[in-house]
Amino acid sequence: MKHFDFVDVTLRDAHQCLWSTRMTTAMMTPILGAIDRVGYSYINILGGAVFDVCVRYLHENPWERVKLLCSRFATPCDALTRGQSLYTFELFPDDIVALNAQVLAKRGVKVLTVYDALNDNRNLESSIKSGREAGMKINGWMTYTLSPVHTDVYYVARTKELVKLKVDFLCIKDPTGLLTPERGKTLFPAVVKAAGKIPVQLHSHCQSGLAPKVYEIAMQSGFTHGYTATAPLANGASLPATEEIAERARRLGFRISLNAKFLKEVADYFRWLCVREDKPCGKVAAYDPALYEHQIPGGMISNLRYQLETMKLEDRLPEILEEVAQVRRDLGYPIVVSPFAQYVVTQATLNVVQGERYKTIPDEIRKYASGYYGKLAAKPSDEFLDRANLKADEFVTERPGEHIEPWVPRLRAELGAAACDEDLLLAAFYDKALLEPLRKPGPAYRYSTTPLHELVSWLGARRDVEYAHIRFAGTEMTFSA
Amino acid sequence: MPDRDLTYEDLLQIVELIKSTSHFSEFRLKVGDIEVSLRRAGGTPPQLAQDNAAGAPVPAPRKTKRQFPEGAHLVRSPMVGTFYRAPQPGQPPFVEVGQAVEPDTTVCIIEVMKLMNSIPAGANGVVKEIVVDNTSAVEYGEVLMVIEPR
Numbered sequence: 001m002k003h004f005d006f007v008d009v010t011l012r013d014a015h016q017c018l019w020s021t022r023m024t025t026a027m028m029t030p031i032l033g034a035i036d037r038v039g040y041s042y043i044n045i046l047g048g049a050v051f052d053v054c055v056r057y058l059h060e061n062p063w064e065r066v067k068l069l070c071s072r073f074a075t076p077c078d079a080l081t082r083g084q085s086l087y088t089f090e091l092f093p094d095d096i097v098a099l100n101a102q103v104l105a106k107r108g109v110k111v112l113t114v115y116d117a118l119n120d121n122r123n124l125e126s127s128i129k130s131g132r133e134a135g136m137k138i139n140g141w142m143t144y145t146l147s148p149v150h151t152d153v154y155y156v157a158r159t160k161e162l163v164k165l166k167v168d169f170l171c172i173k174d175p176t177g178l179l180t181p182e183r184g185k186t187l188f189p190a191v192v193k194a195a196g197k198i199p200v201q202l203h204s205h206c207q208s209g210l211a212p213k214v215y216e217i218a219m220q221s222g223f224t225h226g227y228t229a230t231a232p233l234a235n236g237a238s239l240p241a242t243e244e245i246a247e248r249a250r251r252l253g254f255r256i257s258l259n260a261k262f263l264k265e266v267a268d269y270f271r272w273l274c275v276r277e278d279k280p281c282g283k284v285a286a287y288d289p290a291l292y293e294h295q296i297p298g299g300m301i302s303n304l305r306y307q308l309e310t311m312k313l314e315d316r317l318p319e320i321l322e323e324v325a326q327v328r329r330d331l332g333y334p335i336v337v338s339p340f341a342q343y344v345v346t347q348a349t350l351n352v353v354q355g356e357r358y359k360t361i362p363d364e365i366r367k368y369a370s371g372y373y374g375k376l377a378a379k380p381s382d383e384f385l386d387r388a389n390l391k392a393d394e395f396v397t398e399r400p401g402e403h404i405e406p407w408v409p410r411l412r413a414e415l416g417a418a419a420c421d422e423d424l425l426l427a428a429f430y431d432k433a434l435l436e437p438l439r440k441p442g443p444a445y446r447y448s449t450t451p452l453h454e455l456v457s458w459l460g461a462r463r464d465v466e467y468a469h470i471r472f473a474g475t476e477m478t479f480s481a
Numbered sequence: 482m483p484d485r486d487l488t489y490e491d492l493l494q495i496v497e498l499i500k501s502t503s504h505f506s507e508f509r510l511k512v513g514d515i516e517v518s519l520r521r522a523g524g525t526p527p528q529l530a531q532d533n534a535a536g537a538p539v540p541a542p543r544k545t546k547r548q549f550p551e552g553a554h555l556v557r558s559p560m561v562g563t564f565y566r567a568p569q570p571g572q573p574p575f576v577e578v579g580q581a582v583e584p585d586t587t588v589c590i591i592e593v594m595k596l597m598n599s600i601p602a603g604a605n606g607v608v609k610e611i612v613v614d615n616t617s618a619v620e621y622g623e624v625l626m627v628i629e630p631r
Contacts, residue, residue, distance in 0.1 A: 268488070268489035268490070269489065271489065271493065272489050272492060272493060275493060275496060275497075276496075307594055310561075311560075311561040312561075313561075342594065342595060342596065343596065345594070346593055346594040346595070346596045349560070349593070349594065350559060350560055350593065350598075353559075353560055353621060354559060354560070359559065360559035360560070360598050360600075361598075362593065362596035362597060362598050363590075363596070363597045363598065363599050364596050364597065365596070450486065450487070451486070451487045451488055451489045451491060451492040452486070452487040452492075454489075454492055455487065455492050455495060455496070458496060459499075459519070464503070464521045464522055465519050465520070465521055465522075466520055466521065466522045467519060467520040468517070468518070468519035468520075469516075469517070469518045469519070470515075470516070470517050471515070471516040471517075472487055472491075472514060472515045472516070473485060473486075473487075473514055481522070
């Protein structure tokens with residue numbers, strides 16, 4: 001009987017998709033023990049958005065969260081970076097990429113997962129080399145998208161590059177839930193074959209509602225792992241529910257080593273947490289054919305609508321979405337993920353508002369077209385290249401990391417010999433002012449909770465309640481303000 | 482009475498009920514083996530102040546139309562955005578008043594939806610006036626600079 005195994009994304013991508021990444025460490029700690037006992041192969045704890053939101057909005061030191069989670073979990077932890085861009089969208093020199101790998105390994109991360117938004121695997125080389133040297137296993141992701149150039153042949157070529165880079169795992173990441181069962185039937189066996197002995201994983205979102213079926217095709221094609229989230233934080237823009245995929249795998253005859261009791265405990269806790277924190281649970285998305293045209297993730301459309309409202313342009317949204325498809329063609333089919341999603345959307349907005357294509361081209365898009373961030377999937381259209389008017393010496397063909405000088409010596413000199421590697425990296429990523437709030441010590445975390453405990457602290461936090469009395473089974477309590 | 486632990490299902494049920502009665506000053510509930518009674522201050526519970534500062538769209542400031550000298554070349558904003566005179570904070574501005582420029586000399590940056598757009602002078606001439614203050618919000622078509630053609 002074949003096994004199908006699971007990687008948990010509840011603490012990373014699930015709340016990134018449903019809660020704008022706003023889950024704090026304090027919300028996680030009471031349930032870590034149960035998550036650890038579910039039987040996941042790996043637990044994904046870090047990604048670019050988690051790192052960034054920790055610093056900018058939660059005012060938590062992300063390195064402290066990494067250390068805490070890795071030390072509480074016996075299950076090996078996985079950290080995701082954007083390759084040469086790490087947690088941001090700019091490119092970093094190889095010495096910063098290497099130092100980041102060392103810090104992650106030192107803090108207890110066992111698997112370093114890397115991807116590049118252009119699928120230019122040269123942008124993974126530096127991470128793979130330094131991650132392996134630091135003692136971590138390497139998981140190489142390929143990002144899925146729909147376009148005339150992103151064919152099965154294209155993904156087999158990317159797979160072979162990752163095999164050559166000797167990754168320990170390979171994964172197809174479908175950030176917008178564009179995979180269909182039909183495409184899976186040709187793409188998945190081709191990738192598994194090209195991967196040889198390397199285990200292949202699937203990481204697909206649920207915007208189109210098709211992901212659970214796509215996971216079945218993956219299992220049947222020989223994929224070994226699926227990324228999933230606890231049921232209340234699954235579906236919609238998030239990933240499929242662990243419970244549902246496990247059930248589908250069982251029905252297909254796969255052996256599953258997940259503990260139903262702990263799965264339920266985790267789901268119960270997060271269902272309550274959604275209510276307590278007034279955050280949405282994931283809902284199964286209705287099939288939306290328009291998704292396959294513009295490919296913009298749901299979260300990004302609501303963000304775009306808000307941006308257009310502030311510019312009093314909200315009535316142009318349908319036109320802009322239509323223009324997005326054209327801009328994407330003209331730019332050589334960038335994958336509609338960060339940061340290129342923003343590029344495509346902004347260029348489309350400029351085109352529509354100015355009533356003329358490419359009259360104004362943002363600097364970042366010119367850089368993208370020059371190859372500064374990596375190889376393009378296809379050559380941009382003549383109309384775009386004509387308007388961009390890039391000079392011959394602006395084109396970049398070398399590996400993007402190569403045109404950046406080392407930063408570590410300069411940062412060491414600035415911060416002094418006493419500064420730790422963690423602080424040095426934070427200084428490489430952020431302005432000083434943003435790091436100031438991270439100095440304050442974190443709260444005392446609770447590592448367990450019960451429904452009764454949650455009820456009492458919830459009532460205690462109601463400012464309007466001046467008297468409450470609770471009687472349950474053998475317990476009775478009264479409190480008054 | 483069976484001895485059991487309060488479950489998350491119980492908790493959700495109780496909390497939903499309490500929330501749905503927030504306009505009453507007293508609340509008593511008995512479901513199976515659970516009893517909850519509570520009293521609220523006043524009668525109308527204090528509503529949490531809605532912090533809408535970040536969410537509400539900021540109305541664009543109305544600017545009065547002003548006249549520019551005839552024949553002058555006007556550098557206009559391609560979009561609603563933010564005007565920057567220098568490539569980075571702390572660096573010298575792209576141009577100063579009195580400086581000679583060529584059509585493709587970058588004179589400023591307009592940030593549109595988090596992306597930076599280098600704006601060329603668009604004509605041969607001398608910078609006569611910089612109309613907008615650094616980091617100001619600008620509207621579509623707003624005049625940023627006046628260039629006196631040569």
